[in-house]
Amino acid sequence: MRPANEAELSDLIRAAQGPLRVAGGRTRDIGKPVAGEVLETAGLSGISLYEPGALTLVAQAGTPLAGVEAALAAEGQRLPFEPMDARALLGRDGVPSVGGMVAANASGPRRVQTGACRDSLIGVRFVDGSGSIIKNGGRVMKNVTGYDLVKLMAGSWGTLGVLSECSFKLLPVPEAQATLQSDVLEVPQAVDLMSRALGTPFEVNGAARDHAGHVALRIEGFAEQVRYRLGALQDALGGDWSVLEGDASRDLWTAIRDVTEFAEVPGDVWRISTRPSSAPDLVALMGCPVVMDWGGGLIWVLVPEGTDLRARLGAFSGHATLIRGSEATRAALPVFQPEAAPVAALSAGLRAKFDPRGILNTGLMG
């Protein structure tokens, strides 16, 4: 199924007799394996509105992300949240779409400063599991009119509705960027250093530790500003640093964003979200290769196939998601963190209200 517009999308869902697998570019294929007829959103394509002076863009959900990024780059703007391109890590080809990015709430290193995809998402249109067309939010940055279903749709993996249109708040691309890179550091020292850096007023907007153990800290801004902040940050932190500028800095952050160190390496990949101060203990418990982002708040973990990482960690502050694993592993282990009973009841209640027939990506989130 490949609807050409929102009305067709609504008709198709209303008439559906069985389960549907919602597909944007199919480049972020995670979750429990889902049965059903494929419902492609690629027919819903195009930028409906772009106002650089108002820092807002509205695009159809099936629009290729690359097209949006090119349009923004032409005006010196960008999506603030630096969405991951998951193709290399997951071994997929295909064309990442706006709707898929939103459904995954894909958010990269800059999250420590400008928030996640959901924080820049200011409006959605979607079709729920009954075929009703619903709009929420809009195209303005500040909006508290009614409940915020925009956030609810971000990261709901197509289980509450199929997105047809998304609106974003944008940011200008700063004139310059540079990165401070450390020598190899153990995890506790690395996390401490990243926390201290993020606690300075110098607006560090990337704080990561690569697989080998190098800590990277990114600064963006006007050229003079970047120069000043690099110096001030080094003074505040002490130690020896090398400085990467321009493309070298950009490439480093693309690699962190896309976890390329674990691409084409055999094994399952998990994603842990936690408080940075808990990260050293967790990494010690795991005893596996890790890439850390968000100052230690995000940990990518490479484990042997079929490992139940959650069992190894026990209870901790945060949650674990199986991002890459065989169909058998994904069928055997909960992909998303199991929820406490009262929260699970709310999640199930929302699913029942927005997809009463249980036909949208059924079971994907567990």
Add this chain to the structure above:
Amino acid sequence: MEMPQPNPAIMAKRARILARLGAELPPAALITDEAECRAYECDALTVYRCIPMAVTLPSSTEEVSTILRICHEESVKVVPRGAGTSLAGGSLPTEDSIILGVARLRDVLEVNYADRIIRVQTGMTNLSVTGEVESDGFFYAPDPSSQLACAIAGNIAMNSGGAHCLKYGVTTNNLLGVTMVQMDGTIVEIGGAYADAAGYDLLGVICGSEGQLGVVTEATLRILPKPEGARPVLIAFDSNEVAGACVSDIIKAGILPVAIEFMDRPCIRACEDFAKAGYPDCEALLIIEVEGSEAEITEQLGLISQIARRHNPVELRESQSEEESKKIWLGRKSAFGAMGQINDYMCLDGTIPVSSLPFVLRRIGEMSREYGLDVANVFHAGDGNMHPLILFDANKPGDLEKCEAFGAAILTLCVEAGGCLTGEHGVGIEKRDLMSVQFTASDLDAQMRVKDVFDPRWLLNPAKVFPLEASAARRAA
């Protein structure tokens, strides 16, 4: 503005309900005396008042759970209340409802600079949260004008913003976790001291749900390191259009000020008379603030001034000292107080796309003449959040009704221009009946389905947000 009739069956069993609450709560947590309850008859939207059946002031999450469980069992409506500073009537009670105030929940539970979080009970005021971490160089970013008085609970309920949210976002962008009590007394933990909560974004839905989904008793908030410094520039123009064009050019140039505030002539005059901030006599005034080191501030203000000069400002004045900066902000922050001295006023809160600014301001001017009521405009120009203040005389028969009609017309205009009814104050009762202007029946039903999940019997703050006729069947069930 209409509120539902009190339910006689509930009124009839008032004594039993209060006895049950009294039996399980400490004496200080329950107020039943009518004179004392009167203090809770309204919030900052003072034109509407109603004395509740009783007021409860719990001191712990467990007490909140007890109150809600009893009220749920007795089918009593509950109206949550932060500090009572809502401008939209968010905590206006009905006669057959019980107020649940969080004012006694004031503990700081954790401060952690390594993780850059603070966990507090939600009766703490917005400013006192910053007060806890300020001496260590941190702050809590959302800064509504009422920050001295307003509670975190209310900030979460209304998803409050402030002057500096262009850079730092609003409450929802700074809220990491909550402990919330549902109407049946169930206590849920959502999110925590980490960047993204698991599963569906329930935090995102709870934030801004106007106390209709649950009572948030504890919150984990993101704190940020304080910038090295901040300084505003004042730019005066002889027309609103030119000021609007200047804002757009600054944004397009890649500068991201921390705040861009806009005032029109009536507002400038009132603020100047009230606060003596040294504002120039002009049609439109921008206050633009940037942050950073002294050199960074100078560079950014230089770029802004360069852009502004292309628009031939009447005056352009960079603040030269902390004292001058304070004075500039004092003028802006006292706008509402200044208006209150002149007249009764109604403060609106619509948001529009920044590009529609000149058109909307012109239309408001025309409508002001049609309705025969003066309007002053003050707003957050960077994000299009307008605060038109309509002046009226509450003692003059018919003036309030005229003012409400004018307000509704302005908000309808905001929606028609591509914007929304409320940018940061919330819907409450004030904009409840205008929701159909912005949303279709299907849009509203989708939102109400969320309430069906969290509060199936519609007992929590039920007469707010949704037009009464749209929610009637659910409230009656």
